[in-house]
Amino acid sequence: MYDSIVVGAGPSGGSASYHLAKRGRSVLLLEKESLPRYKPCGGALSPIIQEWFDFDFSPAVSLKLNKINYTWQMGSPEMVEIATKEPVWMVRRDIFDHYLVQQAQKLGVELRDRTNVNGIEWKSDRWLVKTDNDVFEAKYLIAADGAKGQMSKWLGFKEPKRRKGVMLEVKADLSQQVGQNLFADKLNSNFDFGSMQNGFVWSFPKADGYSIGSTTFMGNEKQDLFEICSTYVNHVGLEKAEVEQSEHPICLWNGNQSLHTQNALLTGETACILDPFTAEGIRPSLFTGMLAGQAIDEAIAGNADALKQYTLKVHEEWGADMAWSQRIAGIFYRVPSFGYKMGMKRPSATQRMGKILCGEMRYRDVAGAAINRLTKGLIPGMG
Numbered sequence: 001m002y003d004s005i006v007v008g009a010g011p012s013g014g015s016a017s018y019h020l021a022k023r024g025r026s027v028l029l030l031e032k033e034s035l036p037r038y039k040p041c042g043g044a045l046s047p048i049i050q051e052w053f054d055f056d057f058s059p060a061v062s063l064k065l066n067k068i069n070y071t072w073q074m075g076s077p078e079m080v081e082i083a084t085k086e087p088v089w090m091v092r093r094d095i096f097d098h099y100l101v102q103q104a105q106k107l108g109v110e111l112r113d114r115t116n117v118n119g120i121e122w123k124s125d126r127w128l129v130k131t132d133n134d135v136f137e138a139k140y141l142i143a144a145d146g147a148k149g150q151m152s153k154w155l156g157f158k159e160p161k162r163r164k165g166v167m168l169e170v171k172a173d174l175s176q177q178v179g180q181n182l183f184a185d186k187l188n189s190n191f192d193f194g195s196m197q198n199g200f201v202w203s204f205p206k207a208d209g210y211s212i213g214s215t216t217f218m219g220n221e222k223q224d225l226f227e228i229c230s231t232y233v234n235h236v237g238l239e240k241a242e243v244e245q246s247e248h249p250i251c252l253w254n255g256n257q258s259l260h261t262q263n264a265l266l267t268g269e270t271a272c273i274l275d276p277f278t279a280e281g282i283r284p285s286l287f288t289g290m291l292a293g294q295a296i297d298e299a300i301a302g303n304a305d306a307l308k309q310y311t312l313k314v315h316e317e318w319g320a321d322m323a324w325s326q327r328i329a330g331i332f333y334r335v336p337s338f339g340y341k342m343g344m345k346r347p348s349a350t351q352r353m354g355k356i357l358c359g360e361m362r363y364r365d366v367a368g369a370a371i372n373r374l375t376k377g378l379i380p381g382m383g
């Protein structure tokens with residue numbers, strides 16, 4: 001019997017496994033895909049996550065950026081240099097996620113990929129985790145199976161709202177730019193607003209191409225996101241490049257919820273811990289994975305409240321900011337032209353957003369003032 005079984009080898013499952021093993025606990029990590037596996041994702045990641053791990057992530061980082069380009073309806077570009085201590089990381093998720101799992105394996109985590117979990121059962125003092133060929137047993141269970149997973153439903157939590165996210169991987173050789181941290185190209189790290197309702201199109205460069213994607217953050221889900229992204233690809237002159245399309249559901253944060261039950265925790269996107277303004281999900285997945293690993297270690301050591309404390313800690317450390325982010329999103333996406341003017345056209349606002357994405361500031365530090373400014377756009381004559 002294992003101390004813990006972790007279902008899903010994305011950033012939250014990899015992080016939870018790593019932190020449990022670091023504390024000497026036995027871990028079985030189950031993943032239905034063969035690793036390394038592709039995950040539709042922009043791969044933009046705050047470098048602050050390095051502080052949560054004692055190994056170097058550099059081999060898993062494709063590019064680093066210190067400039068962001070904003071456009072309105074694919075025009076009038078606004079290039080902003082973000083004055084953060086560390087540039088934003090761009091990662092390929094197959095490489096990044098697998099690298100993290102490999103570090104966990106070095107600490108003794110047992111990985112079984114190509115292993116689909118198809119059911120779970122609590123039996124007197126342990127979890128039975130059923131796969132297509134075996135049944136495994138553990139004292140604790142971590143649900144890290146992401147937005148497509150069933151674990152949270154099987155554990156008795158309510159079904160999350162799933163929105164559609166789309167991704168176009170556009171092949172291009174950007175390898176000369178690796179290590180330069182300098183991007184003057186309009187394609188690089190672009191957020192385009194106004195070309196779609198209730199969301200935006202983004203383009204994040206990697207050494208071998210651009211990840212161009214979009215999702216909606218509220219309301220209208222009937223837009224053809226592939227069409228919108230394809231128009232963007234043509235507009236920026238990449239119509240001849242090789243393109244691979246994919247889609248993946250996305251579970252935005254929508255209020256604090258309990259994240260623990262009988263000897264089990266939800267982490268990452270299974271816990272809907274995804275920024276409702278920006279769709280940032282990798283950093284909170286790594287963070288909740290770390291906290292979950294710590295909580296289960298404490299529970300095994302005899303702290304009867306450890307799992308409940310996990311829920312409270314995630315609410316305090318992340319949920320409080322997500323509530324601010326949701327308020328900003330609710331106003332911004334309702335009147336995006338005004339939001340764009342107040343947010344993306346003002347250098348101080350873009351600097352703050354860069355610092356939030358890099359983990360150097362929290363929404364709570366800036367949200368009050370931002371909401372005041374944005375609210376003016378909703379009052380006739382004030383915008």
Ligand SMILES: Cc1cc2nc3c(=O)[nH]c(=O)nc-3n(C[C@H](O)[C@H](O)[C@H](O)COP(=O)(O)OP(=O)(O)OC[C@H]3O[C@@H](n4cnc5c(N)ncnc54)[C@H](O)[C@@H]3O)c2cc1C
Nearest residue numbers: 008010011012032042043044117145146165268269281282
């Ligand atoms: C189009 C798009 C773009 C995005 N861009 C960004 C971005 O630029 N930056 C950012 O921070 N976030 C981004 N996100 C969000 C980010 O990708 C997710 O929040 C993040 O992957 C969640 O990590 P996770 O570990 O919780 O789940 P996942 O990464 O989804 O991992 C879950 C794992 O569980 C496995 N699994 C599922 N079911 C089972 C099962 N039954 N048995 C075994 N294994 C199972 C899956 O195969 C998968 O490997 C984006 C999301 C989308 C959809």
